[in-house]
Amino acid sequence: MSSLWPAGPRRVLVVGIDGVRLDLLPELHTPNLDAVAANGFLAPVEVDDATPTMSGPCWATITTGVTVAKHGVLGNHLGGNRLDVFPDFTTRLATVHRRRTFAVGGWEPLFLARQGGPLFAAPGRLSYVGPLEDTPEAWEVCDERVTTEAVTVLTGDDDPQATFVYLGAPDETAHFVGCGTEYRRSVEAADVRLGRLLAALESRPGYAAEQWTVIVVTDHGHVDQGGHGGRSPVERTAWVAACGPDLVPGGEVLPVRHVDVAAHVYAALQIVPDPHWTLDGRPFTPVTTLEPAAS
């Protein structure tokens, strides 16, 4: 099979930013997100009818590539889930494909055996960097430390092939004080952190030969006064931005759903999903060159 893209080593970075409203993005200064979108796309995602507009179910769908009907995460308590059958991509890639993977963030149920977690059960490397207290300020400090840890790993000897970085401050800020000035500042701070992560990739000695896919994704929106879980358009509207091999700027992109994120991660690493995984997602692009994994 041939591909338009050079055959350099493939790597994927997924940056999950919790609770970022799509409708506010045009008013905010987010040059790094804009750069990802300009090199690929930024598309709205509608949280489907069966999925609560809650962080737990949405992040489970994003990282497993299957819907709540399969992964069974129905709320922010992850108990009763079926993640052993439908693992997140960092776990599946590490355990099935022996790929180096990494997940980092500060929200307990994603990373720790708390509240029925963790979602990230067995990545090759996992860092939990939690907030020291439950305040918007502490969450900004937490996300800053998460970013520093991610930069260290992304530029270090581990060389993860697939990485998930979780930034939670915008969501926490909206819950505390609504979607006003402080929330908007928090989204812009998350964009600065995205910029640090992108700069880390570009600083890698082998960067020029590498084929990086970058996916930035949010899980749900927020009502103006802060809060989500309902079915209003601002709560149900999420988004995905991505760039990388097979994603041509301005090129054709299928309607994007949360289940497509993990599917695109596998495609970006040229891994053909096993039919037994019963992925509900598909890569973002209509045609992607896939080759059997030579791992």
Ligand SMILES: [Zn+2]
């Ligand atoms: Zn959330």
